[in-house]
Structure formats: C-alpha cells, structure tokens
Amino acid sequence: MSGFSAEWLSLREPADSAARNLELTARLLEWRQRRGALTVLDLASGTGANCRFLAPLLGGEQHWRLVDHDLDLLARSKAEMQPWANAAGHCSLEWLHLDLVRDWERLKLRGVQLVTASALLDLVSADWLESLARRCGQWRAAVYIVLSYDGDMVWQPALAGDERLREWVNQHQRGNKGFGPALGPDAAAALATLLQQQGYAVRVQPSPWRLEPEQAAMQTALLDGWIEAAREIAPEAAGELANWLMQRRRWIECGQSRLQVGHWDLWAWPDYCE
Ligand SMILES: C[S@@+](CC[C@H](N)C(=O)[O-])C[C@H]1O[C@@H](n2cnc3c(N)ncnc32)[C@H](O)[C@@H]1O
DSSP: OOSOOHHHHHHHHHHHHHHSOHHHHHHHHHHHHTOSSEEEEEETOTTTHHHHHHHHHHOSSEEEEEEESOHHHHHHHHHHHHHHHHHHSSEEEEEEEOOTTTTGGGOOOTTOSEEEEESOGGGSBHHHHHHHHHHHHHHTOEEEEEEEEEEEEEEESOOTTHHHHHHHHHHHHTSBSSSSBBOGGGHHHHHHHHHHHTTEEEEEEEOOEEEOTTOHHHHHHHHHHHHHHHHHHOGGGHHHHHHHHHHHHHHHHTTOOEEEEEEEEEEEEEGGGO
C-alpha cells in the first residue's frame, strides 16, 4: 500500500482530465504524428489514469510500461485496462512492480521514446529529479509530466485562515514522501531547469483544478487531507483549525464552495529533434 487509495485516484481522475493543459497536449500529439511505433514509460502509474487519458489520443502502435510500487493499484489497473487494450488492438501494456527509489537503477529507459507521469512530481526530491533528468537525457526520450501541484489553493468564499492553512499544507508538502525531502510546489520548475541543462526544449503551462460546488466529494477529500497535514505541522493550532474547518464544511455541504488548486504540466523534447 502506498497511501494513495484507488477511491481517491478515481475521484480525482475526471478533474485531472479536465485540468490538463490543452496547448501542451496538442504539442505532444504533434510530436507523436512524426513517429511510428511508440514505447511509453508511465512512472507511478497508480490505476492507470495517465494511460487511459493519453493512449486513445496518441493512437497508432504503442507499448506502455506502467510502473508503480503498489501491487493493489497495479492489479486494479490491469483488471480495468487489459480488456480495453485487447479491444483497441494497437496498444500493448506491461505492468512493472518497482519502487522508484529502491529499484531506480533497475528501471530501463533504453528503447523508451516518451517518459510520462501524472500527479507524481511534487512527491520527489531534488536528487531523484536530477537522476530522472540525466536518464531521460541519456536516452533522448521526450518528457511529458503533468499535474504537479504548485502550492496555490484559492477557496471561494474566502475565509480568514485560508492563507495559514495553505502555508502549513505547503510546508507538509516538503516533507519526505519516500524519495527524500520533497520538492513539493517547486518540482516542476526544478525539472524544467534540469532538462534544459540536458539540452531539452521545455514548455511549462498551468493545469489548475477548478472545482465547482457539484464536486463536493472531491473538495471534502482535499479538505480532510489538508487538515490532517496542517495538524501535523501545527498541532498547537487545533482550535483555530476546528473553526475554519467547520465553516468550510458548511459551505461545501450547502453547495456554496468553489476551490482552485494550482498545478503545472511540463512538455520537453530533445531540441535537436525539431
Ligand atoms: C497521486 S498518485 C498518482 C497515480 C497516477 N499517476 C494518477 O495520475 O492517477 C501517486 C502514485 O505514486 C506511486 N508511488 C509513490 N511512491 C512510489 C515509489 N517509491 N515507487 C513507485 N511508485 C510510487 C503511488 O503508489 C501512486 O500510485
């Protein structure tokens, strides 16, 4: 188990699909048109949301390697996606049970033309990111890494305490998520710099969640997670947090709450290709 439940991943999947940056998706598809059979590596694939979104768009012959350390999520991914791949005919899928920290050296990038990930980057450390950029550069793989949290959260209606909560959550984001001290909101910008140093052309564009009152379940799930994070960082603020939380819940339950959460998408390609 990784701490990311299949239920949470399924709840966020439609919001993730809606949030992806259209310009960068279009650039990826343009790149794809100039290529034949494609091998794609999906890092921290969970139940396969990234592949579910991308494979039908990419079209043509594709082989996907879906990597995660959570056996449960991999099993769900396989059960759901194998029938789709069989029916589609042009897409073969392979599931790899690997820990991206411990088994990093075993991860083979040779033959991979596209390295992708969704909702992973904010978990990783500077060292891990450096290693990723170096390996991508070595194999001249294009890189499409999306939905990396950028530290921004804006509630409507606003409430005193929103900013404090955001700061505590972002402090928590920089803790160790298994990869060493996480880069959290700085990860996408850090990867952009590292890839440029490897000779890539890089584009980074926003892909925020814009959650409407009807997306109450997702707002509640985020609220619960953030309150837990804030309590860990600032246990002395329990009373202050309880009042803030009560009002936020009330607005969500009454259908009056909107929430924007910032992310970045990144598209990078070895620039000699263009
Ligand atoms: C937020 S989820 C994103 C999953 C999927 N990419 C998506 O967009 O739905 C983060 C994923 O990272 C995986 N993960 C976390 N640490 C990992 C590690 N050390 N090795 C491999 N996978 C890891 C989790 O199991 C989980 O599937």
